Amino acid sequence: MHSTASHPSALTYPQTDPTPIFDAFRGNFSTELLSAAVAHFKIFDFLRDGHRSLAELRAHCGLAERGAIVMITALRAMNLLSRAADGRFGLTALAREHLITGAPFDVSGYIGLGSESAGVKDMVARLRANTPAGATDPEKGAAFIFREGIESSMETEASARHMTLMLAGRARNCAPALAHGIAMDQAKILLDVGGGSGIYSIACLQKNPKLVAIVWDRPEVLKIAAEKAVEYGVADRLQCVAGDMFKDPVPAGSDVVLFSNILHDWDVPECRLLLERCAKSLRPGGRMLIHDVFLDDAMDGPLPVALYSGALFYLTEGRAYSAAEYCEWLRAAGLTPGEIVPTMVHCGVLPAIKGEQR
Amino acid sequence: MHSTASHPSALTYPQTDPTPIFDAFRGNFSTELLSAAVAHFKIFDFLRDGHRSLAELRAHCGLAERGAIVMITALRAMNLLSRAADGRFGLTALAREHLITGAPFDVSGYIGLGSESAGVKDMVARLRANTPAGATDPEKGAAFIFREGIESSMETEASARHMTLMLAGRARNCAPALAHGIAMDQAKILLDVGGGSGIYSIACLQKNPKLVAIVWDRPEVLKIAAEKAVEYGVADRLQCVAGDMFKDPVPAGSDVVLFSNILHDWDVPECRLLLERCAKSLRPGGRMLIHDVFLDDAMDGPLPVALYSGALFYLTEGRAYSAAEYCEWLRAAGLTPGEIVPTMVHCGVLPAIKGEQR
Numbered sequence: 174m175h176s177t178a179s180h181p182s183a184l185t186y187p188q189t190d191p192t193p194i195f196d197a198f199r200g201n202f203s204t205e206l207l208s209a210a211v212a213h214f215k216i217f218d219f220l221r222d223g224h225r226s227l228a229e230l231r232a233h234c235g236l237a238e239r240g241a242i243v244m245i246t247a248l249r250a251m252n253l254l255s256r257a258a259d260g261r262f263g264l265t266a267l268a269r270e271h272l273i274t275g276a277p278f279d280v281s282g283y284i285g286l287g288s289e290s291a292g293v294k295d296m297v298a299r300l301r302a303n304t305p306a307g308a309t310d311p312e313k314g315a316a317f318i319f320r321e322g323i324e325s326s327m328e329t330e331a332s333a334r335h336m337t338l339m340l341a342g343r344a345r346n347c348a349p350a351l352a353h354g355i356a357m358d359q360a361k362i363l364l365d366v367g368g369g370s371g372i373y374s375i376a377c378l379q380k381n382p383k384l385v386a387i388v389w390d391r392p393e394v395l396k397i398a399a400e401k402a403v404e405y406g407v408a409d410r411l412q413c414v415a416g417d418m419f420k421d422p423v424p425a426g427s428d429v430v431l432f433s434n435i436l437h438d439w440d441v442p443e444c445r446l447l448l449e450r451c452a453k454s455l456r457p458g459g460r461m462l463i464h465d466v467f468l469d470d471a472m473d474g475p476l477p478v479a480l481y482s483g484a485l486f487y488l489t490e491g492r493a494y495s496a497a498e499y500c501e502w503l504r505a506a507g508l509t510p511g512e513i514v515p516t517m518v519h520c521g522v523l524p525a526i527k528g529e530q531r
Numbered sequence: 532m533h534s535t536a537s538h539p540s541a542l543t544y545p546q547t548d549p550t551p552i553f554d555a556f557r558g559n560f561s562t563e564l565l566s567a568a569v570a571h572f573k574i575f576d577f578l579r580d581g582h583r584s585l586a587e588l589r590a591h592c593g594l595a596e597r598g599a600i601v602m603i604t605a606l607r608a609m610n611l612l613s614r615a616a617d618g619r620f621g622l623t624a625l626a627r628e629h630l631i632t633g634a635p636f637d638v639s640g641y642i643g644l645g646s647e648s649a650g651v652k653d654m655v656a657r658l659r660a661n662t663p664a665g666a667t668d669p670e671k672g673a674a675f676i677f678r679e680g681i682e683s684s685m686e687t688e689a690s691a692r693h694m695t696l697m698l699a700g701r702a703r704n705c706a707p708a709l710a711h712g713i714a715m716d717q718a719k720i721l722l723d724v725g726g727g728s729g730i731y732s733i734a735c736l737q738k739n740p741k742l743v744a745i746v747w748d749r750p751e752v753l754k755i756a757a758e759k760a761v762e763y764g765v766a767d768r769l770q771c772v773a774g775d776m777f778k779d780p781v782p783a784g785s786d787v788v789l790f791s792n793i794l795h796d797w798d799v800p801e802c803r804l805l806l807e808r809c810a811k812s813l814r815p816g817g818r819m820l821i822h823d824v825f826l827d828d829a830m831d832g833p834l835p836v837a838l839y840s841g842a843l844f845y846l847t848e849g850r851a852y853s854a855a856e857y858c859e860w861l862r863a864a865g866l867t868p869g870e871i872v873p874t875m876v877h878c879g880v881l882p883a884i885k886g887e888q889r
Binding site: 175185187189190191193194195197199200201202203204205207208252253266267270271272277278279280281282283284285287290291292295336337340342343345346376403473480520 | 545546547548549551552553555556557558559560561563565566609610611624625628629631635636637638639640641642643644645648649650653694696697698700701702703711770838
């Protein structure tokens with residue numbers, strides 16, 4: 174059910190789906206991951222004589238697990254790598270015919286013509302270092318994420334404002350679908366972890382007049398959330414709590430904990446830690462919502478999500494995850510996952526309830 | 532009819548279609564042309580209040596016609612710009628909702644997050660300068676093309692060999708479809724203009740045992756063609772003629788003139804000149820074949836060809852053209868165009884006959 178509210182400060186659905194714009198924007202990760210695999214890591218020649226395990230591929234390329242998974246997932250989404258029943262990776266017919274050096278229909282030289290472009294070389298460097306762009310540069314720090322010990326533009330007022338507002342553009346498109354897709358009429362308090370501009374909370378507050386939301390984020394980011402709460406008329410029900418989600422006590426008393434496009438910024442141990450910490454703060458029967466993109470459980474697509482995973486790899490400490498990965502972590506944290514509710518821009522909500530069902 | 536020849540030096544069809552590999556390789560041009568339009572040229576804000584002509588768009592962006600056409604074509608293929616009956620350009624509903632600064636569902640800030648990447652900045656510089664990458668750098672010259680007065684890697688043995696062999700990867704995939712799609716059993720001499728590795732000529736020679744081919748290219752490039760002629764067993768019928776296709780006399784006596792993936796390297800005046808010069812060398816009833824990609828006549832796609840046009844813009848003095856554009860030039864040169872025969876990797880053959888039909 175789409176909102177038909179005409180008040181200028183009500184969050185409503187867009188008339189057109191912006192997904193193709195995001196997909197067009199992320200095309201470079203297709204070029205970069207393919208060219209890196211062909212011309213720099215020479216994965217296809219390495220697999221010429223048979224299947225190899227993830228560990229063998231990582232050793233050959235000199236890659237940490239995160240980068241290897243991101244690259245392999247993209248190549249599988251491009252139908253260039255296959256995975257056997259034993260988990261080892263091999264060449265598809267397409268790759269065997271066209272990407273082995275010297276094969277009759279080899280086009281790897283043509284692909285190699287782009288191997289020295291700045292984008293490809295930068296991606297190769299990031300894959301090798303397993304750090305986000307800028308993270309090894311003490312002048313710049315990491316752009317999108319905050320963790321004690323790394324510099325972050327989320328700590329400086331001007332850059333935190335800029336980044337938070339830019340990210341809010343996607344949130345405004347997705348938030349109404351999230352608020353309408355997940356019933357919160359019985360919930361009292363929503364905890365929005367790393368809630369940024371607060372747009373997702375605001376959509377839930379507009380949909381559920383008795384709900385209160387806590388946006389938990391860095392102090393500079395929360396200035397935006399406070400402004401947006403006023404703009405959208407929910408300032409009396411939106412509470413801003415500053416903190417470090419990895420270290421500070423989780424704000425207590427929530428019925429629903431939301432991670433909206435947050436976990437994809439972090440590597441697996443951090444994701445598990447965040448889910449575990451927040452799960453503990455929930456009462457039995459309380460819910461956790463993961464709003465994010467989802468790779469297929471087979472980790473072989475969809476291609477747009479696999480390319481977005483390249484973007485996340487490049488910009489953050491995370492990547493895209495599959496629902497199966499999230500479900501494993503949710504279960505380990507004592508939650509029972511449900512079914513994904515699609516929202517927009519390849520995103521969906523994976524809900525989970527604390528405690529066993531039945 | 533696919534060749535089933537088993538001899539190792541016979542050119543045959545690939546078993547799998549390499550087109551998705553080329554498309555994946557060219558994804559960066561989607562990112563770069565979109566980000567340039569949004570964040571650097573601010574085309575969508577410029578069109579907010581109504582339609583504008585190509586001249587007005589060019590003046591706003593500071594672009595020569597070639598770059599403006601390449602960018603506008605890509606944006607139309609992305610469903611972001613429309614063209615009215617009077618030829619002026621406007622916003623689609625998608626662009627109006629999501630790419631005007633400050634609109635409720637604006638994601639232009641999100642797109643702008645990529646605006647300072649090396650790939651985007653380099654494309655913006657090329658669009659502004661209307662020169663191929665490297666062409667303004669006296670150390671590097673232009674990579675793929677030769678014309679008197681510009682430096683070209685096609686003039687140096689090692690680089691000419693490398694580039695020619697890399698480009699031959701695509702040719703090997705496409706050439707059998709060209710040779711089988713175009714009847715040359717009545718032809719005596721094929722002139723392959725800028726024929727590079729000679730692969731297209733070789734496929735035609737293998738298909739037509741009485742045909743002779745002349746590969747007309749730069750001296751360093753012809754060394755490869757001579758080697759390939761031996762490798763594929765047609766050295767007795769493949770003649771290498773060194774020359775400057777813009778200035779030297781066109782080798783005389785051919786029944787068929789082939790431009791295979793050549794014209795897309797050149798701007799409109801050079802294309803018209805080449806077609807005119809070669810048309811004069813043909814007898815009435817002789818044929819000209821343009822093997823290339825083709826934009827839709829409406830200049831609004833297909834998207835993969837529009838992105839390849841970005842690659843051609845970036846690397847050469849050309850772009851992708853529509854069949855309508857080629858047909859206009861062919862008619863001006865005294866030829867009557869026929870129907871396109873598809874080959875592979877978005878390519879096809881546009882044939883034309885010298886003289887009027889009926």
